[in-house]
Amino acid sequence: MTTTPLSLDLVQLCIDGLMEGKSLKAxxxxxxxxxxxxxxxxxFQKSVFVHSHAQKEIKWNAFIKSQSSLSLRAFLRILKQAYEGYPSLEQLKVLEAEIYKLMEEEMESYNLSLSYKALLPTFLFYFPALLLLIFTPLYQEFIQLGLI
Amino acid sequence: MFEWMSVFGILCFYKQKKFISIKDFNSLIKVFLFIKLIGVPLLIVANLQAFSIFCSLSFLIYIFLIYQKIYRQKKEFQNWKICFLQSILTHLRLGAGLQIALRRSVDESPVRVKEKLENLLEILKNLQNKSYIPRDSFAKKLYFILLNSNQCVDQIERWVFVLKNQKLYKNKAQTQLTQFRLQQLIISALYFLMFGLLMKSGKLNLKLFSLQLSLMLMALGYLFSKYILSKYKWRL
Structure with a gap:
């Protein structure tokens, strides 16, 4: 969770590149x-390959659909437009803001789930380990006293 | 010796297969070396009680350090890079030239980073001399932004925006993860404290199967919690 998502890295790289005056193809x-x-x-290698293909529309659609992440799909749609020569800086900036919002939401749900997940090792391993540690001398005492 | 070699071998294997990151690998090696250099002689020379007390004390120190880290993270949210860039932006917007804006921003920076920034300023003084490109990533990025003086205000503005967001999300994620680790560490410290107390009272010896099982469960709990943390990936 410490690193940024791939879609955000890509969007920020493209915005920086466009602001430096480069085209997205370059x-x-x-x-x-x-x-x-x-x-x-x-x-990027795949996107360039798909764009240079003879049936690029079909290939682009397949490439976009093959991505599991929705923000990555949105990024690829913008990239396709940019390769065709349409302006894309504003769209990328909007997408970046949306990704930040999604990050916020995902982080909140992750934080909620983590508190439950943290209970798993506690109940499965730490708690039995502590019980074993406490009850072993007690059990020995009972044996010595002849209660068991 | 053979046990330590096998531990090292397993760690190398996990690192090779990318089950653990290089950072985790280094910290685990440090922990093993620390236990080997201090803990094991203690175990041999003193006894098991001393060893368990040493373990619980180490955990408590570790917990203290983590608390300090959380505190520092919150305190240093506005770090020097953001402050320095914002200061440059302010001076540029007020109409100062590039070199003057840089000089004033360095002067306004906190003392602890002043030396670093003075070196940076020396490099940036001669922007036209393209034969020398700074190695430090921050200096390098600033160098390339300042080279293109027409758009440098926009680019610095954007850089500040990205840095602020990075810092914000990194802090949020790390605080949560640190709290998770903290919980595990408190349990471990309690365990070893109890271990030491029971040893001291003579109620336990290491030959007991239940005790070995309990230690194994603790180790498994640690590995499982590491696994839970390593499994998370962004779904965006």
């Missing part, structure tokens, strides 16, 4: 060659 080419994040590189 940014994708640079990232494929010099990028440090392999997931980002792979996604």
């Amino acid at each position: 940014l994708a080419q640079t990232l494929i060659v010099t990028g440090t994040n392999t997931k980002v590189q792979a996604l």
Whole structure:
């Protein structure tokens, strides 16, 4: 939970690139060659490959549908438009704000679930370990006294 | 020696298979070395009671350190990078030149980061000399933003926005995780304290099967809680 989601990384990279005056296609080419994040590189590589395909509409749809994350799908739709030459900076900024909202919601639900999940190791392992530790000498005492 | 080698081997295997991160690997190695260097001689020279008291004390110190970390995180929310960038922005908006804005922002920064920023300023003084690009990631990013002076205000503004959000979400997530770890640590400290007290009263010895089982359950509990924490991924 400490690192940011992939969709946010991608959106922020694209916004930074556009603000530096690069096109998203040029940014994708640079990232494929010099990028440090392999997931980002792979996604851009695939997007460039899909866009250069003869049946790019079908390929783009399949590529977008193959993503499980909704924000990643939204990002890919914007990326497709940007590759076709449409302006995308404002759309990316809106998407970034939406991702932040989603992060907030997901973090809240995670925090709620974590308090229940934390009980699992406590009840399954720590609690029996403590019980064993307390009852062993008690059990020995009972044996010595001949009560068991 | 063989046991320690096998522990090290298992850890290396987990690291190789990416079940644990490099950061976790390093901290686990540190813990094992710490126990080996201080705990084991204590166990041999003194006795089991001393060892258990040592364990519970270490856990209590660790809990104290974690509390301090939470406190520090809250205190340092507005960290120096954000303050420094905001200061540059203010001076640029007031009409100061780039070098003057940088100089004033360094002067206004807290003493503990002043030396670092002075070095940064030396590098940024000669922006046209493209032969030297700073190695530090913060300095490097600032260098490239300032090179393009037409858009630098917009870009710094955006950088501040991103840094603030990063810090906010990192803090929220880490506070929750730290509380989770804290809960586990308090239980462990209580366990070892009880362990030590029972040992001292002569009610327990390590040959007992139930005691070995109890220690094993504690270790399994620790591993399981680590597993719960490592499983989480963003679904966005």
